[in-house]
Amino acid sequence: MTSTHTNKRNPNSRAILIVAIATAIDLLMSILMAHWSYSWFPVQASAAAPYVDQLFSIETGIGTFIFLGCTGVMGWVILFNRAPKYDEEDGDPIEGNIKLEIIWTIIPLLVVFAIAAYSIKVNETLSTLGPKQKYRLSDNPSAITSVDRTSIIGPIQVIARQWNWEFVYPDGVRSSELHLPVNQRVNLKLISEDVLHSFFVPAFRLKQDIIPGSVISYSLTPTREGRYRLRDAMFSGAYFSQNQTDVIVESEKSYSDWLTFSGEQPLQPGLNPSQPLYARRLEKGDKGWATVSPAPAPLVNDPGDPSASHEA
Amino acid sequence: MSTSNYDPRILKAPHPVPGAPDNWKRFFSFNTDAKVIGIQYIVSALFFLLVGGLLAMVIRGELITPPADLVDPTVYNGLNTMHGTVMLFLFLFPILNGFNNLLIPTMIGAPDMAFPKLNAAAFWLVPVFATILMASFFVPGGPASSGWWSYPPMSLQNPLGRFINGEMLWITAVALSGISSIFGAINFVTTIIRMRAPGMGFFRMPIYVWTAWAAQTIQLLALPVLTGGAIMLLFDLSFGTTFYRPEGGGDPVLYQHFFWFYSHPAVYVLVLPIFGIFSEIFPVYSRKPLFGYKVVALASFAITALSLIVWVHHMFYSGTPQWMRNLFMVTTMLIAVPTGIKVFAWIGTLWRGKLRLSTPMLFCLGGLFNFIFAGITGIMLATVPIDVHVGNTYFVVAHFHYVIFNTICFGVFAGIYHWFPKFTGRMYYEGLGKIHFVLTFIGATLNFLPLHWAGLLGMPRRVASYDPEFAIWNVIASIGAFILGVASIPFILNMISSWARGPKAPPNPWKAIGLEWLLPSPPPAENFEDDIPTVINGPYGYGLNKPLVEDEEYYIKRAQEA
Ligand code: HEM
Ligand SMILES: [Cu+2]
Numbered sequence: 001m002t003s004t005h006t007n008k009r010n011p012n013s014r015a016i017l018i019v020a021i022a023t024a025i026d027l028l029m030s031i032l033m034a035h036w037s038y039s040w041f042p043v044q045a046s047a048a049a050p051y052v053d054q055l056f057s058i059e060t061g062i063g064t065f066i067f068l069g070c071t072g073v074m075g076w077v078i079l080f081n082r083a084p085k086y087d088e089e090d091g092d093p094i095e096g097n098i099k100l101e102i103i104w105t106i107i108p109l110l111v112v113f114a115i116a117a118y119s120i121k122v123n124e125t126l127s128t129l130g131p132k133q134k135y136r137l138s139d140n141p142s143a144i145t146s147v148d149r150t151s152i153i154g155p156i157q158v159i160a161r162q163w164n165w166e167f168v169y170p171d172g173v174r175s176s177e178l179h180l181p182v183n184q185r186v187n188l189k190l191i192s193e194d195v196l197h198s199f200f201v202p203a204f205r206l207k208q209d210i211i212p213g214s215v216i217s218y219s220l221t222p223t224r225e226g227r228y229r230l231r232d233a234m235f236s237g238a239y240f241s242q243n244q245t246d247v248i249v250e251s252e253k254s255y256s257d258w259l260t261f262s263g264e265q266p267l268q269p270g271l272n273p274s275q276p277l278y279a280r281r282l283e284k285g286d287k288g289w290a291t292v293s294p295a296p297a298p299l300v301n302d303p304g305d306p307s308a309s310h311e312a
Numbered sequence: 313m314s315t316s317n318y319d320p321r322i323l324k325a326p327h328p329v330p331g332a333p334d335n336w337k338r339f340f341s342f343n344t345d346a347k348v349i350g351i352q353y354i355v356s357a358l359f360f361l362l363v364g365g366l367l368a369m370v371i372r373g374e375l376i377t378p379p380a381d382l383v384d385p386t387v388y389n390g391l392n393t394m395h396g397t398v399m400l401f402l403f404l405f406p407i408l409n410g411f412n413n414l415l416i417p418t419m420i421g422a423p424d425m426a427f428p429k430l431n432a433a434a435f436w437l438v439p440v441f442a443t444i445l446m447a448s449f450f451v452p453g454g455p456a457s458s459g460w461w462s463y464p465p466m467s468l469q470n471p472l473g474r475f476i477n478g479e480m481l482w483i484t485a486v487a488l489s490g491i492s493s494i495f496g497a498i499n500f501v502t503t504i505i506r507m508r509a510p511g512m513g514f515f516r517m518p519i520y521v522w523t524a525w526a527a528q529t530i531q532l533l534a535l536p537v538l539t540g541g542a543i544m545l546l547f548d549l550s551f552g553t554t555f556y557r558p559e560g561g562g563d564p565v566l567y568q569h570f571f572w573f574y575s576h577p578a579v580y581v582l583v584l585p586i587f588g589i590f591s592e593i594f595p596v597y598s599r600k601p602l603f604g605y606k607v608v609a610l611a612s613f614a615i616t617a618l619s620l621i622v623w624v625h626h627m628f629y630s631g632t633p634q635w636m637r638n639l640f641m642v643t644t645m646l647i648a649v650p651t652g653i654k655v656f657a658w659i660g661t662l663w664r665g666k667l668r669l670s671t672p673m674l675f676c677l678g679g680l681f682n683f684i685f686a687g688i689t690g691i692m693l694a695t696v697p698i699d700v701h702v703g704n705t706y707f708v709v710a711h712f713h714y715v716i717f718n719t720i721c722f723g724v725f726a727g728i729y730h731w732f733p734k735f736t737g738r739m740y741y742e743g744l745g746k747i748h749f750v751l752t753f754i755g756a757t758l759n760f761l762p763l764h765w766a767g768l769l770g771m772p773r774r775v776a777s778y779d780p781e782f783a784i785w786n787v788i789a790s791i792g793a794f795i796l797g798v799a800s801i802p803f804i805l806n807m808i809s810s811w812a813r814g815p816k817a818p819p820n821p822w823k824a825i826g827l828e829w830l831l832p833s834p835p836p837a838e839n840f841e842d843d844i845p846t847v848i849n850g851p852y853g854y855g856l857n858k859p860l861v862e863d864e865e866y867y868i869k870r871a872q873e874a
Contacts, residue, residue: 240775
């Protein structure tokens, strides 16, 4: 037990100093990471985004503190507690420490409860998810009315297919891209006619699965003008990764101009990104593994602009 | 090598003895010896690790550039589905059952499993469902391609309309795997409860045995739900029922509940034994008792209980009502508490130890390092507003690979190296082992760390192509994956050459405490036979100078003479 003796000779104050310095460094790093974490996200374009980024930042901070704390101790023992080559002795036979064990049960418990309580509050503030109503696939889902009284715009029908998107506005305008006015709460009716899909706009930090046989009412508030990616996030088969379109958040004026203008346009085939790939596959002799064929392009007033570049 | 330097007891053993006649043939028979079955499981599982790894190389090859240019997207989806399925059902579950077979009887001083025939039947189901799964590559239309979750209604689409199709074979294989696992679980649990050496009360059992018990309890409780759900899926697919088909009034989300009610706990079936391996290995190579043994043991069952009530965290964005999301967020976060207890206990074990950084210890340290990270991203995913953004993106892929590969596989490798001498009777080469560790750690970090950022930026999982802004993270990940491929070379070389011609292993090369280390290497067929030691102390008495069993010197001598 030579090591214990050498350790005992050192005054306790040295140990305290080392721990204090290490904790300070750990704390500093955690704060830095918490700030840095904001830069890992796309731009914030909805009311939900600041909450998500803030929660993530808090957890990055706490997580960094725990991670560096634990791995710091591991690094310390790897550096300073290695057995010399021919040292066959055992280490200190410590079997446990009730006080420590209670501390490291209670503290994580309090931390996770605090995080959970705050998250529940955020959930309630955003309250994006409205009622989910079942219907028969043979019926017309647009007949299902679910008005979200807190929303100003909508309901806009969001129809997901294998593999394209279609948006139908209350006045009947149909579009391949989702236009929304900035800073107004909008209600969406999420509809799928085939398999599961998911409405995911990273810049909004929002995602909601779309379930065939149900109409899901979903509300959100865009807060920043721009063109953002809308991605299908629930695996939906062969051309799943092509199932993307854009959300265009614009001023109230350009939004209503767009609605009026589009209402005057004739119906024409909209975006159907998997179609050219599927056509090429057929040309090459339909090789590869089996897939259902893509749904035909929806007929829309605004076919969108697939070449426009998105911000996030 | 001549056989004369082996004890006749060992030569009678049906499991392999270096140089013994007909050594390898034993592995290809319906053998009921737990040690043969253990090695059968481990070797076949490692074979499927290579198969699954090969599929991963194709996946990462496709994803190294944004467009889908290497294989057709349908092929990508099939390979992706099969990668997950092979890794879980043909590599991880079998290899852990291999460990159970080798370690449970020897650690508790039992001669064999409680039901040796059932045990062999459980193993031989593996090649059966493996063949079914591999055959699905060759049926018209290709293998299942709806992801390892196999969510309806897409999994029911059956584009070619044939009765025999990839999806149908997939469901059959998964159901058979479930039956095999239930056979295994019945055996392991019974063996642990009924066949411990005299004196080995529950609180003298090694933690590995505790964790195996906790894990196999999950199998018994939750697996029937998945099997039921899978049979309903098969009926919908093949016999026209509409449990999950919306057009017939069915509910696709019902399947998600069945699936995750088992598949969440399943991740704890996988990780609990790894917690066991960590708890065995840290004390040996730190030369210290396990910190807080009793609490660590009980935390295993706390995890079992909690793991059964958190499954909805996989469905936060499936239309789950708010109250349910809140409830399951809280239960999910609670699981961090017993998990944290274990992590802190391992660190407490290392503290002021006498560390020896041999290969098993390196893999455990690396695994623990990665696991702390994975636990933190787990809490992030449990936070509903965060999960609503990163759910179903590469952030989830990164999280679970940090657990499944960077923790669980690290633990598996640690276990293989640590117990290699015990069950093969040969020493492995330390140098190759260290190379294996370094390459694996670098490869795994490069592969899975960057994916977190891809996910935060909004890259969905399971895509065959992606927008160019995600390219950088994917290039790094693919390079990491290829390094992992290279890392398998020193491992394979080490295993084959050490087993064939490594130096002969003494009974207890690591000076470890435990019943298995009181046996000769490799142990005779019935372990202690009718001379089972009486356990008089707890399992981790490093530095305490308390013998593990009565007449310890006698058993040590006996093992050395063998
Ligand atoms: C602190 C502990 C942990 C927490 C709080 C946690 C939380 C979560 C959550 C909330 C998800 C769902 C994410 C989503 O799909 O949106 C998830 C996914 C996953 N976790 Fe963990 N996790 C933890 C530890 C583990 C462990 C120990 C394992 C493995 C043994 C594991 C394996 C997985 C797997 C495989 C998935 C993804 C399955 C899939 O979607 O294909 N996690 N985790
Ligand atoms: Cu889970």
